[in-house]
Amino acid sequence: MKQVKLIVNDKEISVPEGTLLIDACDQHGIYIPRFCYHEGLFPSGNCRMCLVKIEKNPKPVPACMTPVAENMVVSTETPEIAEMRKAILEFILINHPLDCPICDKAGECMLQDQYQAFSGESSKFKEDKIPKGKLYHFSERIVYDAERCITCTRCVRFTRDISKTNKLGIIKRGDRSYVALAPGDTFDDAYSLCVTDICPVGALTSRQFRFKERVWNLEKTDSICAGCARGCNISLQQRNNKILRIIPRFNPEVNQYWMCDFGRDYYLQIAAERLTGARIEGTPSTYENFVAVVADVLKNNAANTAFILSSHATNEELAAAQKLCAQLGIQQFYSKADRVWHPDSAEVQQDDFLILADKTPNQKGVEKYFPAAQPLSGLESNGKSFTFVWGPNVLAELVEPTQTIVLSTVADPVTDKAKWVLAGRTAAEKSGSFTNFAGVVQSFKQAISGEQNYDDLAFFNDLLKVLTRD
DSSP states (O other): OOOEEETTEEEEEEEEEOOOOHHHHHTTTTTOOOSSOTTTOOOOSSSOTTTEEEEOSSSOOGGGGGGGOHHHTEEEEOHHHHHHHHHHHHHHHOOOOOOOGOTTTTSHHHHHHHHHEEHHHHHOOOOOOOOOOOEEOOOSSSOTTTTOOOOOOHHHHHIIIIIIIOOOOOOOOGGEEEEETTTOOOOOOTTTTTHHHOOOSEEEEEETTTOOOGGGOOEEEEEEEEOOOOOOOOEEETTTTTEEEEEOOOOOTTBOOOOOOHHHHHHHHHTBBBBOOOOEEEEEHHHHHHHHHHHHHHHHHGGEEEOOOTTTSSSSHHHHHHHHHHHHHEEEEEEEOSSOOOOOSSSSOOOSSSOSSSSOOOOOHHHOOOOOOOOHHHHHHHOOSSSEEEESSSGGGSSOOOGGEEEEEOOOHHHHHHHHHOOOGGGGGGOOOEETTOOEEEEEOOOSOSSSSSOOHHHHOOOOOOOHHO
């Protein structure tokens, strides 16, 4: 692509032709303040916070609406621009409530940050603020506070251009304007919580996270969503070993800036169904005893064992399982979806944006490490007397309870009846990598420690140690 050279603050930079001036400056470490502009949305140029001076132009121009041009000379820090920014911030704050102590956006609010960076002056406005409505329940997920809204239209443009539901719009004019749904409508959008991510102030907040914790107290861990085969890049945010919020991380090749609402609920739903501890014939067992007993069972019955694989397992766990099966001589493998979509659920099955019909994060990994695996439907007639069930979603009638070993994260009819049962860990509780539907391998880190459950990778490695020692 053709490169364009321009001068910004006496520094020559080069960017691809067609780049917006605000992006060109970002790429070279020159920050231009903004409220309405977001890299993932079509620009609107309505907040005027990004005004800059261009040589030979009679008036300042918005950097978010101005493409670069060859030999353009730009100034972003003139006294004139500085005064304009102060005036814009004062204008925005005229009717904005000073409720930062109770606002969920405190600590990551663009209005707070840019007021401190580009103004800091006391307001000259002495009149009464114009009151607007509070606590509009757009849906069971979203609360809207019109008093805090600066009508940047980010949320409106998101529903128009990204999720394409066109659910939100601006009504009324001037300082009476606010975001609203159509009369009688609700904010039914599979990506509705994305508006809370991009809202620059605390106008749109999540009902699930509202008043739960101050954002500066959260520990943040880069992870990968296990809700479907897309593998959206996410940030797991927790305190006291409990996940409180999940937000998307930018990845231009996978999920851009977004993620679906179901992905944010995924780990919270699992928490209510968790399997715990180790159990042999219904009696609690120590982990060490469980490993020794299972190693002995597998060693003596490998030829008659069917191994059912987990599509929620990491690549590292699958590699260890492959090594274990090779060591034992297990040769019958079956693949399955650990989770499938149900028509009676509120979850979207698939769409043309991010959500995929395949609800497993690592089916591609299963195919790589166990290419000979058969569909689970062939298990009934295989004649094997022992079954190793890894992960949920296996019909209880397919396996013989007295001859079944289970490694899973959730309780189900199979775990209720199996002879040997070990609680495994979710992606939030371990490190590893998934291979998404497009073959992209993405690593993630452990966000919280497992409680009364055991690391799958360590379990396979411990079995290998016992078997090689014997």
